[in-house]
Amino acid sequence: MFVQPPVSFNNPAPCLDDKQFGLGILANMAWLQSHGFEVDGIHIPLLLHHGSSADDAIALILKRSPMLVAIGLNWVHFSRGAIDTARRLRERRPHLPIVVGGQHAGLFAEEIASSNADCIDGVIRGEAEVPLLRLAECLANGQRIPSNVAGLHRSRSPALPPQVVDDLDSLPVYSYRSLNPPPLQADVGAISTTRGACPFSCAWCIEPVIGRMQGRSRLRFHSPDRIVDQIEALVQEGICRFTIQDNFFVGGDGNLAALAEALTRRGVRPNHLNIFAHPDSFTAHGMSALARCCDLGSIDYGVETGSTRVAAINNRRLDPNEVVERVATATSLGLEAYSWWMAGLPGEDEAALGETEELIARTMDAGCIPRWVSPLILFPKTDIHLHPDHYRVRRRFEGFADYAVFSDIKLAEAVMFSEAVAHETAEASRDGIAAAALRLRRFIVSNLHRLRRAYEGSPRVPDLALVEMRIRQSFM
Numbered sequence: 001m002f003v004q005p006p007v008s009f010n011n012p013a014p015c016l017d018d019k020q021f022g023l024g025i026l027a028n029m030a031w032l033q034s035h036g037f038e039v040d041g042i043h044i045p046l047l048l049h050h051g052s053s054a055d056d057a058i059a060l061i062l063k064r065s066p067m068l069v070a071i072g073l074n075w076v077h078f079s080r081g082a083i084d085t086a087r088r089l090r091e092r093r094p095h096l097p098i099v100v101g102g103q104h105a106g107l108f109a110e111e112i113a114s115s116n117a118d119c120i121d122g123v124i125r126g127e128a129e130v131p132l133l134r135l136a137e138c139l140a141n142g143q144r145i146p147s148n149v150a151g152l153h154r155s156r157s158p159a160l161p162p163q164v165v166d167d168l169d170s171l172p173v174y175s176y177r178s179l180n181p182p183p184l185q186a187d188v189g190a191i192s193t194t195r196g197a198c199p200f201s202c203a204w205c206i207e208p209v210i211g212r213m214q215g216r217s218r219l220r221f222h223s224p225d226r227i228v229d230q231i232e233a234l235v236q237e238g239i240c241r242f243t244i245q246d247n248f249f250v251g252g253d254g255n256l257a258a259l260a261e262a263l264t265r266r267g268v269r270p271n272h273l274n275i276f277a278h279p280d281s282f283t284a285h286g287m288s289a290l291a292r293c294c295d296l297g298s299i300d301y302g303v304e305t306g307s308t309r310v311a312a313i314n315n316r317r318l319d320p321n322e323v324v325e326r327v328a329t330a331t332s333l334g335l336e337a338y339s340w341w342m343a344g345l346p347g348e349d350e351a352a353l354g355e356t357e358e359l360i361a362r363t364m365d366a367g368c369i370p371r372w373v374s375p376l377i378l379f380p381k382t383d384i385h386l387h388p389d390h391y392r393v394r395r396r397f398e399g400f401a402d403y404a405v406f407s408d409i410k411l412a413e414a415v416m417f418s419e420a421v422a423h424e425t426a427e428a429s430r431d432g433i434a435a436a437a438l439r440l441r442r443f444i445v446s447n448l449h450r451l452r453r454a455y456e457g458s459p460r461v462p463d464l465a466l467v468e469m470r471i472r473q474s475f476m
C-alpha cells in the first residue's frame, strides 16, 4: 500500500500544492506490480479535499489489510503529515510494517529513522525499486524486515548504499490510475524522462546532489521511444496534456528533436507538450521541432535572476541579451514561453533587483509570460548550505525538524513567506527576502500592459487574465 500523506492533518490550506501525484510513487507502484505484487495507493490530500476525515483515510488504508505500507515524503512540506500518518497507522495496527521514502526523506534518512523508530520501520534513501522489491519478497515469505536492504535506514543500524535498476528503459511505464482518488485534472500528466545527478552546479540547487544521493551519479535519459511509450500509455488513460519538468532540457536540441521525431513517427500528437528549461537549453532548431510535434508547445524558463553578477556568484550562466533572444524565438515559433524568477540569492542587492526587473520587462516585451517569483528555499547539501561563509549567507534551518515548518505554514501566511525563508544573505534579512519576492511580483503586475502590447494582433493570445490572477493571488 502506497500512501501520499497530507502536508499535515492540522493544515487544510498549505503553503505549497498538495494535490500532485509524485512520479516516484507511481514508478514504484508500476515496478512492484510488474513483479507480480498487488499494489494499492491512497492520496490522502485528495481524500480530505473530497470531504473524508483523517480517520476515514486511515481506516481506508487499513481496510485493505496491506502487507507493507510505504509513505511518500518527496517534498519538504509533507514532513509532518508523513510522520503523523505513520503514527496513526501504528496506533491502530502496531505490527504493520511501515517505511517512508522519497527525495526529502532521503535527505534526512538517519534523523527520521532514529527519531521516529516508534512508528516507522525504516527510511529508504534513494531510488526505491530494488529495496521495495526485496522488502515485499521477504514479507510475502513470512519473514521480518531484513537488516541488509540497500538504502534502508533503520534506527541505530548503519545502512547499505542505495541500489538502482541500471537500465532505465527496462522500468515499466506508470499509470495515473494507481493512486486513489484520481487527480483533479484528469487530462494532465507529468512525464519522467531522466534520473540521476544534474551536471550543472548552480549553487542553490540540490539536483546535482540528490541524483548522487539517490544512487545514480550521472544523469541518465530514457530513450525517445521509451518516453513515447509512457506518453502513449497515458493517452489510453485520457491524458492529452503533458509536461516534462525534470532534467530533460540538459539534452538540449538533440534530445528534443529526437523526441519530436519519435512522437511524429508513431502518430502520437499531444494537445499540449510543456517543457521546463534553462534559457539557453534550446535554439530555434529544437524549438521548431517542439512546435511541430504537438498542437501547443510551451517552455517554462527558469531565468531566476537578471543580474549577471548574482548569476556568476551562484555559478549560473546568464547572458540577458541571449535570454531575450531565446524567448523571442520561442514566441515567434508559436510556442508559449513562461519565465520563473527567484529572490534571496546570495549577492542580490538593490541594484541586482533592478536588473532582474529590467530583464522581466524585456522578456515580457518579447511575449514571455512571468509565472512565479519564489524566494529561494535553501536546502541542505546544496553548495550554499555547505559553504555559507563563501556566499556570505546565514543558514536558519539545519535538520528535518527545522524544515518541517513548511508543513505548518498556511497559504495566506506564505504570502510573506518570511517564517519559511531558510536563510539570510549579507544583503537581505528574511523579511527583506520576502519583501524582494513581493516587489518583483508587484513589478510584474504593474507591467502586464507589456504582454498585452506584445500580443496585440496576434492570432494566438495567451490567457492574460489568468496570468494576472495567479500573480495577484500571490500577494493579496
Ligand code: B12
Pocket: 002, 003, 016, 017, 018, 019, 020, 021, 022, 023, 024, 025, 027, 028, 070, 071, 072, 073, 074, 075, 076, 077, 099, 100, 101, 102, 103, 104, 107, 124, 126, 127, 128, 129, 132, 190, 192, 194, 195, 205, 206, 207, 210, 214, 245, 246, 247, 374, 379
Ligand atoms: C518533476 C519535479 C517536480 C514536478 C512534479 C512532477 C510529479 N508529478 O512528480 C513539479 C514541477 C510539479 C514539482 C513541484 C515541486 N517541486 Co519538484 N522536482 C521534480 C524533479 C525535477 C524530478 C522528480 C521526479 O519526478 N523524478 C522521477 C522519479 C521517478 O524519481 P524520484 O522522484 O527521485 O523517485 C524515486 C525515489 O525518490 C523514491 N521515491 C519517490 N517517492 C517515493 C515514495 C515512496 C513511498 C517510496 C518508498 C520511495 C519514493 O523512489 C523513486 C523511484 O526510484 C525533482 C528533482 C530531480 N531532478 O529529481 C524536483 C524536486 C523533487 N522538487 C522539489 C521542490 C522543492 C518542489 C516544489 C516544492 C517547488 C516549489 N517551490 O513549489 C514543488 C512542490 C511539489 C508539489 N507537491 O506540489 C525539490 C525537493 C526538495 C525537497 N527536499 O523538498 C527537488 C529535489 C528540486 C529542487 N531542485 O529543489 N517538482
